[in-house]
Amino acid sequence: MDKPLHMCKVLVTPTSFGKDDPGLKHLLEQTVGEVVYNPFGRPLKSDELRPLVLDCDGFIAGLDEIDAPVLEAGKRIKVIARYGVGVDRVDLVTATRLGIVVTNTPGANSIAVAELTVALILALARRLCQANQATHRGEWPRLSGIGLQQKIIGLVGFGRIGREVAARLKAFSPQVLVYDPNLAPEEIAKYEVEPVTLEALLARADFVSLHAPVLPSTHEMVNAKFLSAMKPGTFLVNTARGELVDEEALFEALQSGRLQGAALDCFRKEPPDQNHPLLQLPQVILTPHSGSHTDQAVFQMGQMALKDCLAVLRGDRPEYVVNPQVYISSESEIHGNAKS
Numbered sequence: 001m002d003k004p005l006h007m008c009k010v011l012v013t014p015t016s017f018g019k020d021d022p023g024l025k026h027l028l029e030q031t032v033g034e035v036v037y038n039p040f041g042r043p044l045k046s047d048e049l050r051p052l053v054l055d056c057d058g059f060i061a062g063l064d065e066i067d068a069p070v071l072e073a074g075k076r077i078k079v080i081a082r083y084g085v086g087v088d089r090v091d092l093v094t095a096t097r098l099g100i101v102v103t104n105t106p107g108a109n110s111i112a113v114a115e116l117t118v119a120l121i122l123a124l125a126r127r128l129c130q131a132n133q134a135t136h137r138g139e140w141p142r143l144s145g146i147g148l149q150q151k152i153i154g155l156v157g158f159g160r161i162g163r164e165v166a167a168r169l170k171a172f173s174p175q176v177l178v179y180d181p182n183l184a185p186e187e188i189a190k191y192e193v194e195p196v197t198l199e200a201l202l203a204r205a206d207f208v209s210l211h212a213p214v215l216p217s218t219h220e221m222v223n224a225k226f227l228s229a230m231k232p233g234t235f236l237v238n239t240a241r242g243e244l245v246d247e248e249a250l251f252e253a254l255q256s257g258r259l260q261g262a263a264l265d266c267f268r269k270e271p272p273d274q275n276h277p278l279l280q281l282p283q284v285i286l287t288p289h290s291g292s293h294t295d296q297a298v299f300q301m302g303q304m305a306l307k308d309c310l311a312v313l314r315g316d317r318p319e320y321v322v323n324p325q326v327y328i329s330s331e332s333e334i335h336g337n338a339k340s
Helices: 022-031 046-053 068-073 092-097 110-126 128-136 160-172 185-189 198-204 224-229 247-255 295-314 325-339
Strands: 009-012 034-037 058-061 079-082 101-103 152-156 175-179 207-210 234-238 259-264 284-286
Touching (some): 022 034, 022 295, 058 295, 068 092, 092 101, 092 325, 101 295, 110 207, 110 295, 152 160, 175 198, 247 259
Parallel strands (some): 009 034, 079 101, 152 175, 234 259, 259 284
């Protein structure tokens, strides 16, 4: 029999949960028996999570390392409500096997990430970071920028965020190319952009912006071959996942001058080491995985994650299930038991 909500314990690791709306924390704390918050103030590693999940029933998770040892340690966990979209850091196979429902918050941060993407494209084009730093030093440089009108911007991946980026770029009148192997060309063309192959996109684009999920087929897709296929003097923007990029190959392409610059909101290891080579290059703009950190996105992600977490703890089916197989497995067991 399901445990009553007022006796449940929930772990919350995203540090921005309820930051702009304390009502979310208040609602959670008033609904369940105990809430444990992130003691480290950053995404947690597997060994840090294991002692925290031991007696938890629910888990509102950020960009934490939720591997098999964590899931097996949390013997009472019924739900992992991902505060965000990506679930590449959750072992979905193990979660499903253990009967743990995994949810996410699709669309909650799409506009926020799209806005940052456009901001980074503009910052690269107008050399804003160099101009700001020089002016702070008392200099008055005459820096030449790049106008976006009639330039070519290539989007690799065309899900919710990619589409929001394309919509916002229209005001600047560039030509937008899109590569997404999961969408038919006619579906992409509905958004008044040009569907192309990856090879064509890399050969033509002045800016390449990544919006793909992390899959075996996309892991480190931005490698030496990818970078050598880009038009010389172009820019790379990554507001998706650090795992999409071979960082050593990117450093070499930037240092050699083949790429004019890059803007990165994410790294393979976060935060990156202070001596990471990419941190030493002035033509690279760096932000601390803050694409979804706006008041609107944080509120929406928190609201959606909380709603689905509580739904599972009540015994209801949540709205956004990432691993629906968990219900198929449960139903099969019920029917099998009934027959026997």
